[in-house]
Amino acid sequence: MLKTLSKCIREYKTASILSPIFVTIEVVLECLIPFVIAQLINVIDQTSPAAIDMGKVWMYGGILIAMAVVSLATGAFAGAACARASAGFAKNVRKDMFYNIQTFSFENIDKFSTPSLVTRMTTDVWNLQMAYMMIVRIAVRCPVMIIFAAVMAFVLGGNLAWIFLAVIPVLVILLMIIMWKALPLFQKVFKKYDNLNESIQENIKGIRVVKSYVREDYEKQKFNRAADDVCKDFTRAERLLAWNSPIMQFCFYGVICAVLYIGAYIIMDSAGSTTTGEVSQLIVYGMQILSSLMMFSMVFAMIVMSLESARRICEILNEKSTLDNPENPIYDVSDGSIDFENVSFKYASNAEKNVLEGIILHIASGETIGIIGGTGSSKTSLVNLISRLYDVSEGSVKVGGHDVREYDLETLRNQVAVVLQKNVLFSGTIKENLRWGNKEATDEQLVEACKLAQADDFIQSFPEKYDTYIEQGGTNVSGGQKQRLCIARALLKNPKVIILDDSTSAVDTHTDALIRKAFREYIPTTTKIIIAQRISSVQDADRIIVLESGKINGIGTHEELLKSNKIYAEVYYSQVKGSDENAESAQGGEENGN
Numbered sequence: 001m002l003k004t005l006s007k008c009i010r011e012y013k014t015a016s017i018l019s020p021i022f023v024t025i026e027v028v029l030e031c032l033i034p035f036v037i038a039q040l041i042n043v044i045d046q047t048s049p050a051a052i053d054m055g056k057v058w059m060y061g062g063i064l065i066a067m068a069v070v071s072l073a074t075g076a077f078a079g080a081a082c083a084r085a086s087a088g089f090a091k092n093v094r095k096d097m098f099y100n101i102q103t104f105s106f107e108n109i110d111k112f113s114t115p116s117l118v119t120r121m122t123t124d125v126w127n128l129q130m131a132y133m134m135i136v137r138i139a140v141r142c143p144v145m146i147i148f149a150a151v152m153a154f155v156l157g158g159n160l161a162w163i164f165l166a167v168i169p170v171l172v173i174l175l176m177i178i179m180w181k182a183l184p185l186f187q188k189v190f191k192k193y194d195n196l197n198e199s200i201q202e203n204i205k206g207i208r209v210v211k212s213y214v215r216e217d218y219e220k221q222k223f224n225r226a227a228d229d230v231c232k233d234f235t236r237a238e239r240l241l242a243w244n245s246p247i248m249q250f251c252f253y254g255v256i257c258a259v260l261y262i263g264a265y266i267i268m269d270s271a272g273s274t275t276t277g278e279v280s281q282l283i284v285y286g287m288q289i290l291s292s293l294m295m296f297s298m299v300f301a302m303i304v305m306s307l308e309s310a311r312r313i314c315e316i317l318n319e320k321s322t323l324d325n326p327e328n329p330i331y332d333v334s335d336g337s338i339d340f341e342n343v344s345f346k347y348a349s350n351a352e353k354n355v356l357e358g359i360i361l362h363i364a365s366g367e368t369i370g371i372i373g374g375t376g377s378s379k380t381s382l383v384n385l386i387s388r389l390y391d392v393s394e395g396s397v398k399v400g401g402h403d404v405r406e407y408d409l410e411t412l413r414n415q416v417a418v419v420l421q422k423n424v425l426f427s428g429t430i431k432e433n434l435r436w437g438n439k440e441a442t443d444e445q446l447v448e449a450c451k452l453a454q455a456d457d458f459i460q461s462f463p464e465k466y467d468t469y470i471e472q473g474g475t476n477v478s479g480g481q482k483q484r485l486c487i488a489r490a491l492l493k494n495p496k497v498i499i500l501d502d503s504t505s506a507v508d509t510h511t512d513a514l515i516r517k518a519f520r521e522y523i524p525t526t527t528k529i530i531i532a533q534r535i536s537s538v539q540d541a542d543r544i545i546v547l548e549s550g551k552i553n554g555i556g557t558h559e560e561l562l563k564s565n566k567i568y569a570e571v572y573y574s575q576v577k578g579s580d581e582n583a584e585s586a587q588g589g590e591e592n593g594n
Contacts, residue, residue: 012088020140022078029071031148034284086133115198124309131306142296153285185237244297329408333415334400335365336496336527343395370538373547387416417490419503425474437492453488479506
């Protein structure tokens with residue numbers, strides 16, 4: 001874990017090293033200041049004011065001022081270096097996590113879940129930043145202070161200094177017990193943080209549904225349950241850590257009382273061999289030792305909290321994508337032909353049942369293929385294998401005559417464009433969103449792609465046209481407009497294969513027909529795979545695949561499947577009948593209105 005996280009320090013190594021150096025100088029000066037004060041006290045601790053050597057008073061006073069100024073300066077430099085080091089370390093951790101997440105396959109994302117990734121990028125990194133800040137400053141300051149103060153205490157106080165050291169093993173044992181008890185609680189807390197974030201994310205994404213069904217009270221109760229779970233476990237953990245303070249206070253004042261009692265006895269019994277300055281100096285060193293231990297307990301509490309955060313962050317940093325480039329990848333996709341050779345697939349290696357099983361299929365380059373099937377028939381799972389968003393469990397998928405696992409991932413996905421079922425637009429202008437497909441695309445190419453996707457007309461109706469700003473998630477455009485923009489974005493890749501995963505569901509049938517017509521006329525050599533719920537969206541395809549429970553139930557043209565495939569015929573006639581009934585209802589409404 002330390003090896004993984006230490007790689008994130010990088011350009012902030014200098015600041016991370018300078019902070020302990022400045023802290024060490026500051027501590028040494030703080031330890032020497034009581035020694036000088038003791039000498040000053042001994043000079044002015046005279047029975048007669050006339051016997052005081054003012055030269056020495058001014059000398060020691062000047063030394064004290066100089067040491068205080070240097071100590072203050074080094075403390076300020078240590079604080080600045082510490083702040084830079086901790087903030088930079090946290091920045092690099094977030095950057096490394098984000099970059100690694102970008103390499104994740106869908107399988108990796110499924111393993112962690114989106115809410116968990118958000119928690120790790122925010123709360124966990126913040127905890128780690130606070131812990132690192134304490135480590136490079138306070139965690140260095142405390143042991144250095146204890147060592148120097150103990151040395152000075154033994155030099156001046158002799159055996160009396162053992163009182164301070166005797167309490168250290170007791171404190172260490174008590175702190176270890178607290179850590180042993182608290183750490184499992186923090187592990188539970190951060191898992192429940194994930195649940196809390198999931199509740200928030202789900203509510204925000206589905207806020208329209210929540211409001212349309214008037215389920216705000218239910219969502220509030222669900223959020224309260226998640227928040228209460230976090231609060232209960234966090235309270236239990238904090239109660240354990242709260243024992244640090246009273247334990248330290250008890251030891252602190254107990255030791256000071258012992259030093260005062262024994263020191264006073266020594267002064268009275270030593271007949272002048274032990275001075276008041278020496279005892280006062282010993283008390284100051286004792287307070288420095290014990291206050292350092294108290295600060296260390298604060299660091300300890302923060303480190304206990306951050307240990308689980310560090311483990312969760314390292315899980316992300318050490319996670320390797322389940323999809324890797326081969327040693328000698330292929331960088332050219334010759335055509336859009338696709339072959340499924342006895343393909344079986346399941347999302348998890350330990351899953352009992354395959355999602356897809358025994359898929360044998362050949363799709364010629366330039367062919368238009370429709371895929372239809374009920375919910376859960378694995379239509380999306382099938383096309384996800386073509387662009388290698390997942391790897392097959394058995395068999396192979398070939399594009400352009402080569403196994404998809406032989407291609408460079410970037411090359412393959414540039415030539416296999418997928419318009420996913422969940423259409424996503426990013427905040428920015430329409431031009432910026434479209435250029436996700438091709439960052440070098442000219443304005444003319446953007447317009448051409450939008451005309452093919454039947455998006456140009458509505459874009460031209462906007463005041464800013466292609467410079468219209470799209471809100472995050474595309475909330476200021478309709479579902480159908482969003483789908484057409486996503487199709488145009490995919491077309492700009494100029495792919496060998498384009499897959500529309502139910503990507504025209506929010507588009508009216510007339511516009512849907514125009515999109516398919518444009519595909520036939522303007523990109524005839526591109527292989528087109530259309531997943532749809534509407535028969536009308538796929539009936540003019542070269543072939544239609546009927547999927548049922550992860551298996552191919554039938555393949556053929558629209559006319560062939562109507563005659564030979566019961567599932568396809570039932571879907572077709574139910575949709576045709578529904579359309580006829582809607583037409584008759586509309587006609588009856590017009591007659592009644594007349």
